[in-house]
Amino acid sequence: MNRRGLLAVIAAAATAAGGCVADEGPTDDQSTGQSTDETLVEQFDTGPDRPECEKESEIIEVEQAGETYEYETAATVPYPPEPESFDEATIASFVEEFDNAYVRHDVLCRRRSGEILNVSHSVEETVTLDWQDEISHFLIFRAAGASAGLDDSGAMWEAGIGYSGVVYAIDETGVARAEFEDAAMLEPDQREDQAPDPLENGYLVAEF
8 A cells, every 4th residue: 555545544543533633734636636745756655566577579389280380479568768758748648658568568477378479458548637736647548458369278369358447647756557447337427537546546657
């Protein structure tokens, strides 16, 4: 749990016990756009937590029905470097690129039998969430995951990838991320109200 989440638990416990919590200055408020004086990175107690490995593509030969076939396996792509600027268009593009790299690492860094041949990442929409001034938030609605591979017997499989959401928070100090699996079950105009805040319910995934 990040520090802000821990403080929220402490505050709730104090209120339930009939006590009070001292005013420690501005706090985040999605409904008003107010925010703390802390940078994004300062709101987390630990460093970045994200899947990390380097997996190159390779050509493999597989015997299928008495024939030999060649397949190229999927590869990781590097996480993007710090954005050159922090205007809305640039960082919206950055978080899409970052999410693609995150998904590929998440799929390919796991130990599993067989081989992954393709990792899909198809963005339907990226929405700017007007929650704070100093820290930008984006909701990405996309289909992402392993879409083709070979099982341990060499048989090929393909998978349809359903849409899901992910929310990113970003400022000039770093990036936080929170999965939003329920996004696909909501109407587009409902997603913003129910989207998780990565500063409360997510993880720090990059530090600049």
